[in-house]
Each structure stands twice: as C-alpha cells, then as structure tokens.
Amino acid sequence: MPIRVALTVVALAAGIASASAVPEIGKPGHIKDDDALACPSVEIVRKVMSLGQSDPSQGMRYAVSKGCILLSEGSQIVVEDLSANGLACVRAKGKSACLWMNQTQVASD
Numbered sequence: 001m002p003i004r005v006a007l008t009v010v011a012l013a014a015g016i017a018s019a020s021a022v023p024e025i026g027k028p029g030h031i032k033d034d035d036a037l038a039c040p041s042v043e044i045v046r047k048v049m050s051l052g053q054s055d056p057s058q059g060m061r062y063a064v065s066k067g068c069i070l071l072s073e074g075s076q077i078v079v080e081d082l083s084a085n086g087l088a089c090v091r092a093k094g095k096s097a098c099l100w101m102n103q104t105q106v107a108s109d
Helices: 001-015 042-054 057-065
Strands: 027-029 036-038 068-069 076-082 087-092 099-102 106-108
Touching: 027 087, 036 099, 042 057, 068 099
Parallel strands: none
Antiparallel strands: 027 076, 027 106, 036 068, 076 087, 087 099
C-alpha cells in the first residue's frame, strides 16, 4: 500500500491532464484510470501536491498523517463541490464525508 500511495502522490503533484469533461456537481461518477488520493480539505491536497513535487515520500507521509485515503479505480462517487483550481470534493458511495482530490481523476457516469 505505501508504494501505491507514493505513486498516487506523484500523480497528484504532477496534475495529470485528461481529455474528460469537468465533472458536474451532484452527478454520479467514478474514479478513473488508477487509484486516487482524496483528502479532507483543499489545503491538505495543496500541501501534499507541494511536498510531492520535491519529495514524494514526504508527501505520502504528510497525506497519511492528515487522514487522506486512496479511492480505488472504479469506485462510485458523487461530486459534491468543485474548486477553481482543478479539485473536486467527492463523496464515495455509502460514505458521508466529502474528500478533495484532483478532478481529472473523476469520470462522469
């Protein structure tokens, strides 16, 4: 699991682009392409991205310490909010918490 988290931190920090449309608030979707790192706040995601650019293992440790989790590829979600800087707050099926992640990792259903 730590290697998967580290690779996910690197992908988040790189801001991997996608040709998919921006997800819509309130619409169902799923995690695409690979596992996605999701964190409790925009600030935590930004810090993980910043740390991950220079030291992915430090970004991973910070993410884990702040309660970030991996959402598996294909996980069903609902988009709750979008930020102006490319992040989406998603709620995984059956969960109540909204977690922030790179919106390029979200596909609409």
